Amino acid sequence: MSITKLAENYILEHPSIKDSLKNGLINYSSLSRRIISDLSLSPKKNFDAVLIACRRLKRKLKKEETSETKILEILKKSSIEIKNRIIAVVLERDIFFDNLLSLEKEIRKTREIFRIIEGISAITIITTEDFLDLIKKYFKNKIILENKHLAEITIKSPKEIETTQGTYAYLCSLFGENNINIVETLSCYTDTIFLVKEEDVGKVMGLLRF
Numbered sequence: 769m770s771i772t773k774l775a776e777n778y779i780l781e782h783p784s785i786k787d788s789l790k791n792g793l794i795n796y797s798s799l800s801r802r803i804i805s806d807l808s809l810s811p812k813k814n815f816d817a818v819l820i821a822c823r824r825l826k827r828k829l830k831k832e833e834t835s836e837t838k839i840l841e842i843l844k845k846s847s848i849e850i851k852n853r854i855i856a857v858v859l860e861r862d863i864f865f866d867n868l869l870s871l872e873k874e875i876r877k878t879r880e881i882f883r884i885i886e887g888i889s890a891i892t893i894i895t896t897e898d899f900l901d902l903i904k905k906y907f908k909n910k911i912i913l914e915n916k917h918l919a920e921i922t923i924k925s926p927k928e929i930e931t932t933q934g935t936y937a938y939l940c941s942l943f944g945e946n947n948i949n950i951v952e953t954l955s956c957y958t959d960t961i962f963l964v965k966e967e968d969v970g971k972v973m974g975l976l977r978f
Contacts, residue, residue: 771814775821778803783945790829796822839935843978846925853897854920856952858890858913867906915951919969923960
């Protein structure tokens with residue numbers, strides 16, 4: 769891997785350094801020396817290349833600000849809905865699908881949420897805690913994991929979100945940088961949905977006040 773790529777990857781993997789660089793709050797020479805030290809590079813051979821890489825990345829990050837402004841404009845126009853007492857139950861992939869249809873029918877009769885994420889090796893059912901026993905009734909021996917005490921955060925955005933690059937990545941990064949674990953996530957048109965621990969809801973609401 770080239771010195772330029774090594775330096776860029778180092779900065780991008782350290783959010784605090786990336787933000788400081790983007791906002792012009794970091795000394796290029798000091799940053800270059802730290803990167804060289806942490807990556808065990810030769811100061812004599814690589815200092816100039818790392819320094820140039822830092823300056824180039826700063827220009828790239830500056831261009832990203834325009835995109836970030838558009839993202840924030842969309843998020844300011846978005847509304848947020850929260851539902852607690854949510855569960856996400858992971859099932860083995862080889863279930864009897866008629867049972868899944870029966871489960872869906874029973875839950876939808878109550879007008880509660882029922883979502884399915886179908887992967888290659890597993891299926892995740894998202895609903896309220898009230899239906900955990902019903903899920904166990906249908907899939908007792910097929911349950912891989914039960915995630916309980918969750919909250920569903922639904923961000924309802926204007927249709928421009930469909931054509932604005934980086935909105936989803938921005939939100940995921942925002943959660944990650946603030947130590948909020950995203951248990952599950954999905955989207956549908958202008959709705960972006962995150963499942964987080966109920967204990968993190970207060971922190972999430974603070975972050976989503978754009």
